[in-house]
Amino acid sequence: AQTVTQSQPEMSVQEAETVTLSCTYDTSESNYYLFWYKQPPSRQMILVIRQEAYKQQNATENRFSVNFQKAAKSFSLKISDSQLGDTAMYFCAFMSPSGGSEKLVFGKGMKLTVNP
Amino acid sequence: DTAVSQTPKYLVTQMGNDKSIKCEQNLGHDTMYWYKQDSKKFLKIMFSYNNKELIINETVPNRFSPKSPDKAHLNLHINSLELGDSAVYFCASSSRTISDTQYFGPGTRLTVL
Numbered sequence: 001a002q003t004v005t006q007s008q009p010e011m012s013v014q015e016a017e018t019v020t021l022s023c024t025y026d027t028s029e030s031n032y033y034l035f036w037y038k039q040p041p042s043r044q045m046i047l048v049i050r051q052e053a054y055k056q057q058n059a060t061e062n063r064f065s066v067n068f069q070k071a072a073k074s075f076s077l078k079i080s081d082s083q084l085g086d087t088a089m090y091f092c093a094f095m096s097p098s099g100g101s102e103k104l105v106f107g108k109g110m111k112l113t114v115n116p
Numbered sequence: 117d118t119a120v121s122q123t124p125k126y127l128v129t130q131m132g133n134d135k136s137i138k139c140e141q142n143l144g145h146d147t148m149y150w151y152k153q154d155s156k157k158f159l160k161i162m163f164s165y166n167n168k169e170l171i172i173n174e175t176v177p178n179r180f181s182p183k184s185p186d187k188a189h190l191n192l193h194i195n196s197l198e199l200g201d202s203a204v205y206f207c208a209s210s211s212r213t214i215s216d217t218q219y220f221g222p223g224t225r226l227t228v229l
Contacts, residue, residue, distance in 0.1 A: 033216060039157075045206060045220035089157060097216055102147065103161035103172055104208075104218055 002027045004094050006107035013082050015116050020067075021077040023092030023107055032096040034068065034075045035104070040088040048090070051075065082114045119143050120221035122207050128227045129197055137192045137224045139207030146211055147171075148190035149218065150182060153204040162205075165190055166212070197228045 003026045013019040025034070036048040051059045051068050058066050063080045079086055092107040120141045129135050141148065149172075150162040164172035165184040179195040190207060207221040 035217070037220075043204065043223045043225075045208075045223070047217060047219065050217055091159065095216065095218075097212070102210065102212070102216055102218075103149070103164060103174075104151075104159075105161075106159040109157050109159075 002029070002032075002094050002096065002105045004092050004105055004107040006090075006092055006110050008110050009108070010111045010113075012113040012115055013079075015082055015084060015114055017082050018078060018080045019082055019112065021079070021090050021092075021110055021112065023075045023077070025073050025075065025092070025094050027073070027094065027096065029096040029098055031098060032094060034066075035093040035095070036064070036066070036075075036077045037091045037093060037106075038086075038088045039091065039109070040085075045091075049077065079112075084114050084116060086112060087114045088112060120207055120209055120219055122205075122221040122224050124224060125222060126225050126227075128229065130229055131197055131199060133197050134193070134195045135197060135226070136194070137205055137207075137226070139190045139192070139221055141188055141207075141209040141219075141221075143209055143219065144211070145209040145219075146187055146213070147209060148184065148187070149208040149210075150190065150192050151206040151208060151220075153206060153223070155203070159206070163190075163192075194226075197226075199228050202226055202228045 034051045067076045089109045093104040147166045163182045168184045204223045208218040210218040
């Protein structure tokens with residue numbers, strides 16, 4: 001069974017700084033996807049970024065980028081130029097489409113606070 | 117132009133009651149899901165339907181029954197509600213042919229008294 005581990009339960013950062021959120025996962029699958037979702041106080045689950053395991057290039061979305069280390073099974077999220085609106089819970093998630101089961105397996109989440 | 121919608125957003129009820137949560141997506145996706153987020157914010161899959169067919173049924177009590185009348189709708193019916201059912205329930209949808217990325221509804225906070 002796949003597992004996702006987010007070892008830092010909480011972090012805080014000053015506005016405009018850069019912060020890195022860590023995530024490791026365990027799987028025997030070769031084809032899979034990794035995601036970071038953000039959950040602000042509004043409760044909405046918002047997709048931040050997605051990475052296909054077969055792609056060597058790290059995904060980027062504006063201020064958000066990942067460091068995907070497939071051999072180490074590590075998938076960290078870097079947020080540059082942090083903004084107050086980045087304050088949220090961040091969830092790392094794994095999904096393997098093999099066998100028709102496309103469920104997301106989530107880590108426990110990490111609470112990020114951006115301070116003014 | 118809401119993508120994935122859920123009703124109601126809040127649900128407060130007594131133990132033993134039966135309640136339903138509705139979910140609709142207008143993204144043209146073929147797969148829909150129900151996830152449960154507990155009080156510690158942990159998210160876990162409950163069910164998944166593809167084109168109205170059940171494909172994932174995690175170890176969920178029989179009191180929970182999903183129903184998919186068409187591929188744009190996935191409802192969750194809960195019988196004999198218990199205190200431990202209090203949680204936030206999220207509906208999500210995805211398309212196998214596009215990207216497999218799951219898009220979530222706003223969640224339904226269920227409180228059982």
